[in-house]
Amino acid sequence: MKYNITFILLFITTLAFGQQITYSGWKEEAKTEIRLLPKYGNAIKTKEQKASDQELIQTYLKQAGTNRKASELLVKLGFDYLYKQDLKTAMYRFNQAWLLDPTNENVFWGFGAIYFSFGDFESGMYQYDEGLKLNPNSSNILTDKATVYMTRFMKSNSDKDFNLAINHFKKSYSIDSKNQNTLFKMSACYFVKKDCDNAWKYYNECKELGGRPITKEYTEALTRSCKR
Known part of the structure; x- marks a missing residue:
């Protein structure tokens, strides 16, 4: 069982690698473009920028009805x-x-996903933690935070990293047992550890809900390595 293959299986359905800009290019552009920084880099905005913000807010409020619904959109x-x-x-x-x-935890889920896509796991983790301060029971953020730990495990082979990953997945699962992203990744985590019983358990639960994140390659690898 090769970890590099499992790594691809684990994350390919979640992250958009092959982005159109390099991280170094992103950081250089962000020096003058506050829109590339979370919360606009907490910059002091000009009168014109503030007016534009208010126009945006009113436009989306008319469309969605409430600030929260507009934010989620x-x-x-x-x-x-x-x-x-x-x-x-x-x-x-x-x-x-x-x-x-600003109280929508899913905003920080998005910020974290951006940094994760660039491979800046430390910055991604910071944003996930900011989101969890707003909602400690966000299944989506807990699953993506677990993904950071699992990524570290792929490099470190440290039981500590693996345990942190699986514990976060379990907490996410306890909050939303029908989150297919969580189920697929839990299966893959146990697959890495050659825990076939749990790998199949969460695979089957994901499959019963539609199996949207499951790849053909993962099914083949699980079937081949964890014969029943």
């Missing part, structure tokens, strides 16, 4: 762009979502 748009590998537009939308509702 923008978060969804952000992830749509993330999956299309357009990370810059994704970040614009996540920042707009924050503008509509």
Whole structure:
């Protein structure tokens, strides 16, 4: 069982690698473009920028009805762009979502996903933790935080990293046992550890819910290595 293959199986359905800008390019551009920084880099905005913000807020409030609903709409748009590998537009939308509702934990889920896509796991983890301060029971953020730990485990082979990953997955699962992303990744985690019983358990639960994140390659690897 090769970890590099499992790594691909574990994360390919979640993250948009192959982005259209390098991380060094992103950081250079962010020096003058506050929209590429979470919460606009906490910058002091100009009169014109503030007016533009208010126009945006009113536009989305008319469309969605409440600040929270408008914020969630923008978060969804952000992830749509993330999956299309357009990370810059994704970040614009996540920042707009924050503008509509700074208490929306899913905004920080989006911020974290941006940094995760660049491989900056430390910054990603910081954003996930910010989101969990707002909602400690966010299944989506807990699962993605677990993914950070699992990524570290792939490099360190440390039981500590693996245990942190599986504990976060378990907490996420206890909150939402029908989160297919969580189920698939839990199966893959146990697969890495050659715990076939649990690998099949969470695989089957994911499959029963539709199996959306499951790849053909993972099914073949699980079937081959964990014969029943």
